[in-house]
Amino acid sequence: MNGFPHLHPDAAQPYLGQTFPQTDEGLLAFKALILGFYADHGRQFAWRETSDPYRILLSEVMLQQTQTSRVEPKYETFLSLWPDFSSLAEVSVEELLAQWKGLGYNRRALNLRKAARMTEAWGWTIPNDKALIESLPGVGKATGAAILSFCYQQKSVYLETNIRRVLLTCFYPDQGEVRDKELEALLHELSLINEDTKSWYYALMDYGVLLKALFPNANKRSAHYTKQKQFENSNRQIRGQLIHLLTDTGAKSLVAIYDLLSHFEEERILNALDQLAKEGFVQEKGSVYGISEQ
Structure with a gap:
């Protein structure tokens, strides 16, 4: 079952x-x-045995629209590499996305790193404050409530x-x-x-x-139910393949990217690259696209 x-x-x-x-x-x-x-x-999971804000936020972000069987090994890997907010705040985009691979929605990974950097002002933790919690990037009402409940028994x-x-x-x-x-x-x-x-x-x-x-x-x-959009041949699929390509094999010229992703229209690939650049995933240097170094 x-x-x-x-x-x-x-x-x-x-x-x-x-x-x-x-x-x-x-x-x-x-x-x-x-x-x-x-x-x-x-059920028993490692993140259920802690009240540490870093571990709770990490698990909540990973678990969004992702099965626990996929999250468990990634959660342990992240903790072994970056055991707290301060260490995650220093990781490069390339390192972060390489380890995030398989969890989907790469924007969540960048928001997690941004959140980690914000916690420096709070002593590398998340305070028991609803407004401050919900000020973190990518933290909405549900994730904020999870932090209050699982960290502070609110x-x-x-x-x-x-x-x-x-x-x-x-x-x-x-x-x-x-x-x-x-x-x-x-x-x-x-x-x-x-x-x-x-x-x-x-x-x-x-x-x-x-x-x-x-x-x-x-x-x-539910009055708010929406059917999940088809992934095949979607812009999300193009974005994901671009991230995987540039993370796994390094920076590429636009011509090389077009060739490697030839099953998609060139205009859609370019639009996806532009979006990823604006969001901080990708940067262009001399007509070569690679994962952001920020």
Whole structure:
């Protein structure tokens, strides 16, 4: 079973098929279900064993739209190379992207390095301050809530894709176009009856992974659901291949790049290079393109 390879579907049945009213009794029954499943089948990851802001931010950024099986080895590699904010702040773009390869969305890696550099002003850490946390590049409402919850046990409203799936399945089984604002209000109510915020959100996420493996995607009933765009022949694919090409084999002339990526139109390649240059990934020197040295 995806996410729970050692859990037989039959063993999951006692935890499935239940829906709950949004009453005091319903919330308590839901809490018992989620924490019961977590006690019996909760997953273990290295980032769940720490409250260090660097390790929490690193894992949260890596886990965005990426499976845990791909993140685990990358997380350990990053910690072995750059164990804290100060060391990550000094890494070159080329080194960073070489190790980030396989995680996708390279912009997240640059934002992570920018965030690391910002933490110097705070003594190479992230303070327990919502406004400062959300001032970090690439840190939105969900990642900010994760830092507050997992580092500081703050009762934050952490709504991510697996948690959204759980709430829609258990509280809105027949309703469509459910808005996040409504789910966030429900999460707030649930936070008030859960003392261990960190374990509570890990439990919700794990239950969401179980639901994803066994049932149709409940997130389609969210008012904010958008189908992921096709990757093949997309601008994102061109950008990714350019980053991999220049990282793996060094700087190249535009003619050489056109030749190596001949399955894409030259105009699209040039536009992608221009975008990557503006974003700080790539730089041009004498008609040769390479990974930025900044």
